[in-house]
Amino acid sequence: MQADHTASDSTENLADINAYSVNSHREEGLSSFSQPENTVYQSRGCSPDVVEHVHPAAAVGQSLFLGAGKDSQIASLTAPIEEVRDQVGTIAETIETHLKRDGSEQVRETIRDWSEDCAVDRPFAVAARYATLAVLLKSTLYEWYAHRGDLPFLNGNLRDAFDEAADRTKNHAFKDAPLVDIAWEIPRERVAEISWWRHGLMTAENPADDLGYLFEELIPAAERKKHGQFTTPRRISAIMRELAVCDDEQVLDAGIGAGALSVPRDSTMSAHTYGVEQSRLGFLLAVTSLALAEQPGVVHHSDFFDITPGTLGMNPDATLKKDLDSGDVDIVPGQVDAAIGNPPYVANRNLEKETRHYRQHLSAFGKPNKTSYLDGEKKLSGRSDLFVYFITHATQFLVDGGRLVYLLPTKWMETQYGQTLQAFLFDHYQVSAIIRFDDTVFNDAQVNAVLLVAKRCDDATVRRNTTTRFLTITGELAPAAINDLVFDGSVSEGESTESNDTSSHRENDYRVITVSQSVLEERDASDGPLTQYFRETGTLRALQQTEELVSLDTLASVQYGEKTGHNEFFLLDDADLDTWPLADRFYRSALDDFGTVSKGRLTASDSDTYILDIHAYIESLDDQATVEKPDNSRAKRVKQALIQNGHNALVAYLDHWATRADNPGQDNGVWFDARELHAPDLVHPYRIHQKTQVVRNAEGLVPTNCANGIDVKPSVDMDALLGYLNSTLHAAFLEMWGQSEGGGSLEVTTGTLGQLPVADVRAFSDKAHNNVVTAYQALIQGENYAQAKLDKAVLDAIDADINAMELRAVHSSLMHERLSST
Known part of the structure; x- marks a missing residue:
């Protein structure tokens, strides 16, 4: 619910946080009281939307029994x-x-x-x-x-x-x-x-951890996943707190839940927590956790995007003074020292409110009288997921030098919309480190996650001169040791290497690759995803910049496989056709499982799946039926035509689904029309586990969302391009550019595939062309050592400074690293 946040009519100056004053606003007037050596949760305006824990206190004793068995x-x-x-x-x-x-x-x-x-x-x-x-x-x-x-x-x-x-x-x-x-x-x-x-x-020693554990164990994973709620593992939350919070600082924890990130485990440490929690149960978890931990804090029951720096402390006119090491320091509400969080993993399409609700705060960033990040030249992508807006909104609350430590899905490093977030970060932060772990962070989430560690910084020169560390944790490092690696840059004796723009250092428990933030700022889409900096791929990064390589969309058009929105209805098998013997004109062979494809050529024998295709029939009906405004009556007219033309089996199939399917097809007034289906020249897998195979679509199958389709331009030799796309070099670039998903699979989105660097086969010499095509033909025939011959032919064709054996070793290392992270 939305809080009615009002400022206090009076200002209380507190010389010592161990004493407190509470101003409780009521509708009939103002009442106040003071009570040293006690604790109170403070609400303003009789609203249930915020409680404030002002003072830590007493020991736990024994309670009276309340009638149980x-x-x-x-x-x-x-x-x-x-x-x-x-x-x-x-x-x-x-x-x-x-x-x-x-x-x-x-x-x-x-x-x-x-x-x-x-x-x-x-x-x-x-x-x-x-x-x-x-x-x-x-x-x-x-x-x-x-x-x-x-x-x-x-x-x-x-x-x-x-x-x-x-x-x-x-x-x-x-x-x-x-x-x-x-x-x-x-x-x-x-x-x-x-x-x-x-x-x-x-009697819990770590209340935040224990309450978070109870929530995770009692509330089914499927229900938490719907809301993007994944409890941060204790190991990760300890590291995040070490990176974000120093003693006696103010911390913003948006989506606080049980407070595992912001509530100290060590009772000798203290930090004032500003929590925001939209879930009513999460609000109760946070308040209870702060109380049991004896920690001061303010918890808002609110949508984070309804909270501003002015309302975070609930009393923007008040000035608190705390005796810090440096003396009495003014604390301005809304200006926190650290923002820590594990924001909800909610996709853009599943946002509960209109997008503008999550974007309106972006108008606060940029030059005066301009809204660069809202709708200007640096506009944040409208396809951004919810966690992106948590980062940008949290930025408003940080002081210059304040630390941002967020646990995020790797999507922001790999997707096109993530590039606009990257630009925002480089404009507002020193990106100190991005940390990944050599296993999946969450046990019940099919998502890979990284820690973003950054410092708010208004000085562009300081930002550009920052060294960003891509840190992979492979062993059991203590949080303090990770903190030293991130902020002190201290490394032990170990194996170190350097390339043109990076240096790397490897130890038993970690690997760190460093790169200047200025290099990261100057990158564009053609340079590939940021995740490649987690891997020692200097040779491939240098190779992808050569003139012999171009983006795939220079040579072909790339499109996603058919996404019907209701595969259960549109996809058929032999049993369906036995039950409803449709005319051949109403279905086509389709590819719904890339694992069934044989080497080289995709034919109807590779699939026992069909896709319903009524579009051509609908288009052939009279002009009135096709140009009239789409509505339900159009679907009725199409069915009447089917009946009149004797297509009773199809009508029976549609009637069977009519009560079960709610407009499963495209929104064109005929729910059973998937619109025009496309059979591309080549079919490329959308998800890859180990082996990459790109095949010629020899018999015009329609790929579903298990694949990307490639239509080769007339000026490009299809055999030569197929040869390259089946080389180990292409597989290695996919490891660099693809999105590593939970379960170890590599996801190759349509946008990524179009931008991927490939050999410009148009520039091959006649000899190079012949060698590549001949080696590819040997590969699909299953000849011995054909893959090695193809790799050598491709590398020779682009005059690469790496041999086939070295290339296969690089690819094998990248693939093993991906698979071992599951």
């Missing part, structure tokens, strides 16, 4: 988080069963409405877990207040206790949470058992 009574008050998970998870399963069998119609309707709004697949299972976790967190937060003497110990009706806590503490985390009301519909002893396990959280 015998097993719970005798359990230890100190329970490992795994036991809490198991017990609470079991209770959630019991609640799920109860809700399905005995839940009131009102509760069931609430769950159904919620599941529809949130697109939940298993509504009762997920609702039970949300409610269970919310009750546990509220009970824990209540217990924390009770040990401080701010509330009586729990011993009675939980619902009434939470209402009283909200009123007495002014902490709106006690207000409604997702589906928590359904907890009052289940047997009281089940609720009491949930609440009892708060003791396992009260």
